[in-house]
Amino acid sequence: MRDIVIIGHKAKTSGDFSLNDLPGSAGRMDILCRCVSSALFLSFGMRRDVNVHLLLLGEPEPGKIIRFEGLHLRYLNPDERSSGSLIQKALQKTVTEKDIRSTPGVWVRNGDLNTLLASFEGRTLFYLREDGEDIRGLDREIRDPVFILGDHMGVTEEEEKQLLEAGAKIISVGPISLHSNHCITLLHNELDRAEAERGEIPGGEKLRAGE
């Protein structure tokens, strides 16, 4: 399983935004939409072994978590508006601390970074930062990872502190600073290559076959 967390510092936490203006009205929700698409799509299908966790910290109710589960996901197309629409539907739900299913494979609840980190106890955490250790030296060791990425604002000092306390390792994907969705594509590629080398089938094909 690959879990990917993206922190949206300004991303709206109510569904009253316009799908025609995801960058403006929805607090740079376009960034999160592109991350969802990069995390989940293969050329002909979905990555079944991936969960995406969007941590939304914008107004009016900072601290909501939307989870996309590749294994159960439906109604998602690769365009930004499609993931934006599923996010909007999830934000129209009345949420509590407990998971509520919005659409197939999409879940929403209240929570913050600590909530998420607690749910990953025992997993290996990797926090993406441009000066981190190059993933190319590590990719053969990485199993069952959780990756944590910031948005256009990066990761705050407070968040970084929480990540390091939780044992996250700092990694990078190349020599220059890239958008989060591009980083996700690069992470997947490293792991796909490592899985293929081990004779496994990348992208969770086995899971799909067993559905």
Added chain:
Amino acid sequence: MRDIVIIGHKAKTSGDFSLNDLPGSAGRMDILCRCVSSALFLSFGMRRDVNVHLLLLGEPEPGKIIRFEGLHLRYLNPDERSSGSLIQKALQKTVTEKDIRSTPGVWVRNGDLNTLLASFEGRTLFYLREDGEDIRGLDREIRDPVFILGDHMGVTEEEEKQLLEAGAKIISVGPISLHSNHCITLLHNELDRAEAERGEIPGGEKLRAGE
């Protein structure tokens, strides 16, 4: 310089589509929009050393080429709707075989794959196909490349014939078939790493500094 060609087999060739429905009304223009964004954006700025060539083959006037020049580009944001809007503006121009500037850094003309290939004479062409040679064995040799990618329909037999006749080398970016925009991110990363190893500054920073 890195030139990237994406063939949009169904992409509309008039500007009368809705930015609210890039996949449907504009003939999977969403794919081309994501490619533009992946090709041109760095975390804090634009890749100045990249040109993107969209070959639009959909109705009503199949055979238009829109070129985005990283060095001169303005008004582009990373969201799909932003590149969709610049494409739409270009398609609203009356075009001929000669380049017409639509907005800063965006040019449009009539043409087909052969027109494009002729304009790259002397350059090294790389055609992306999932069973191609792995770029990781080649990346240190690649200078001044032109990459050619298909859309959701891939590349037709006829196009492939033209590409091979023009001397294109078939390469791949990993063990599984990916969306074109993800392939572009992976191509850039390989070249960025090779440039960094050679002590160059990836992303065309030198060009930017000299503007």
